Amino acid sequence: MTPPLETSSPRASVNETQKSQTSSVFHRSMDEDFLKIISADGIYLNLENGQRILDATGGPAVACLGHNNPSVKAAMVAQINSTAYCHSMFFTTEATEQLCDKLIRGTGGQMSKAFIASSGSEAIEAAIKMARQYFVELEGPNTKRQDFISRKPGFHGTTIGALSLGGHPLRRKLFEPLLGKYVSHVSPCYEYRGLEDGESQDGYVKRLAQELDDEFRRLGPGTVCAFAAETVVGSALGCVSPLPGYFAAMKRVCDKHGALLILDEVMCGMGRCGYLHAWQSPDVNVVPDIQTIGKGLGGGYAPISAMLIGKKIVDVVSSGSGAFNHGHTYQAHPVACAAALAVQNVIEDEGLVGRVRALGAILGAGLKSQLSKRWYVGDVRGVGLFWAIEFVKNKQTREPFNVSQQIGFRIHKVGISVPYSILLYPGGGYADGSTSDHILVAPPYTCSVNDIQYIVTTVGRVLDDFFNRSDSPKEFE
Template sequence: MTHVFHRHLRHAPKLAVAASGMTFRDAEGREYLDASGGAAVSSLGHGHPDVIAAMHAQIDKLAYAHTSFFTSEPAERLADELIRTAPQGMSHVYLVSGGSEAVEAALKMARQYFVEIGQPQRTHFIARRQSYHGNTLGALAVGGNAWRRAPFAPILVPATHVSPCYPYREQRVDETPEQYGRRLADELEAAILGQGPDSVIAFVAETVGGATAGVLTPVPGYFKAVREVCDRYGVLLILDEVMCGMGRTGTLYACEREGVVPDLATIAKGLGGGYQPIGAVLAQGKIVDAMSRGSGFFQHGHTYIGHPVACAAALAVQRVIHRDGLLAKVRSDGEAFGAMLREALGAHPNVGDIRGRGFFWGVELVSERASKAPFDPALNLHVRIKKEAMAQGLLCYPFGGTVDGKLGDHVLLAPPFIASRGDLREIAARLASSIDAVVRGATTS
């Protein structure tokens, strides 16, 4: 009997009792290789001594201080570090407790910016189908995941959703990647014009699509074209890097690879590496300046924002990443990991696409490769793969509804940055074995 309100109410999850490096151990003594960092969170793995030491030291000095009264040294130092390494023009960091909170704060920050500069008629957000920006109501409203939105649709603020950058399924055979990206940017422009260009607050996008569609990497030039469209109509660009940022794709910010700078960026997950709940919004100077010259007050806040222990943990995580050269490691080992996945799964008749960057990869499953037809959702293929992988001692992140919120299955992989090439090879092998076992059973039953 459990009194915990678990995600699934018909069965309780296994009880985790310890974790170290790449490995979890449950109460029955079974060990699991962590191939997904939870939900792309554990960038340094588990039990890193530098992070634990920083948390202990901070607890001894100051565990909590409400931001309506005080700032704290770790919050100030973390903000300094994030701005030092941030995309050009970012001047301030708003510290929160997770990814959904970060997106909520960014949406409100964007709205208040236009109120402050005398454009209160801007009330609308545009995002993409099959995007995921969080589970709180504002983040859920702007997100485009049909399955997650459906039960709450009547109480969500309306938003417009345009096509995702999903070349495996939506790039035409007669267009280059660059032409496809331009077509998507033209669709965004049409949506802005259709809504009324002076009514749109922002376009919100994951730089690399995350959990919902299984790691969608943008085609070359797509985000540059999007940035140009936003600038043409005075629309802000909010990039959601909660899952793909903080080194996950091999650069600290995924947008570095795209050659664009957002007006607001949201980060979380790998920011604190799972050692404490933390997230943040990075804001361009023009947004902060407008509020400073206007009301002088951001009308927002939560009890635990800027939490000193969380900030100390996140600062330690970021320092280890830079000190140990882990961004370069993720880039080089990420290429090797992609090759391992393609070697293990590339010829599998039910693997349609293997895509990714750095330590962020997605494997999309299909019932038939030539037609790209997804499996029947009634098979619950992703659920069965997760269960089989755990039986084989592997933690991965399968999900369903890849194509449109109902159809499609994929597996997301996001191992800790400390993973050795041996670990990565083992992940690829166990995943291939798990997928093969489940698909073989599904197609013969």
């Protein structure tokens, strides 16, 4: 993902810019000469120039099975040969029915229905509208519930509703006049930067719960539809897990004020964190009222996402209007559903969620051992196969680098260059009202122990090259 405008890459050379201008594609950056992939298999991307890149992030934590999985491809071809498209306003398909049934069973029956969309942003838009419709049907058309609370600097998508719900200042800035004023933001559970000196974890959680309760009170009784948060924060902060008891405390505040809890697991869900759903982790152990899933759902084989809905919401809508006032042309697309069903079958049949926990322990231990003492590494954190390295200018004060230095994106550029040829995912978090830098490492669930060890070693080499090169030390003073 190309960084926001304020952190876009440096201007390319004239020749590079002219070359990119010959493409009819409106790429994410008009300054980049995009590398062309001609094939992909397993954990590798094969480029037109002959380079072979190790995909250590699955894109943005998407390709959970790696590339070119034969079972998924066969399922997609079979579905195309059967029914390539149907309109969900009138019809359903066996692939859709089986996928939704599997998704609900994967929650242990804690969720009731699944709504299939095509992207994480679409799933979030559906969740916002579902929460509002629930209260209209429950309390009547004159209900005062129209507000939402989410967290700084949460990222929930790029469509206007999803961007409104998110709290990332750099992503919001350009579109601020267009964003909904019905969302307010509270602090994240971000131990590395949020825990105060001498404060216990329990004390920190209580303080955050009080902050949320205070925001409910500020907005007024009976006005908030839901509190929304990423169960494990992805690209906005870099694989930040909640402290034990955090979401239980947040859920108690929501229940106290009659509001819903929306958990966004578009990036961190579907096995990525070592549990099929991140909220099933013992450190979370809280069932949301609405949940969104996406990237690991289809593993990149087709555009697909989903909203999972709790029983109390389904019951209210079922006994009221009997219909969700929302829909998309490509909703529950048969080929996408067939692809996602095949991906989830592979994950289940091969026991990959447990494998993620085992490999994640190796990956985390390796990254911490290799990197924690480096002067520029502030924190190494993560869970399952979802890890991040946060960079700091001063290890003691945790001072971040200036946003203009584009540390994360430049590290990514070094990583994909020869001799390293490794894809690392850059991100910008939130520190002191501005931004911090990190990279994500999120390899496929199917990678080997040798792959993990090679990734750890290569990440260390990339970072040493970037921070210790002879022509750059003054930049980091």
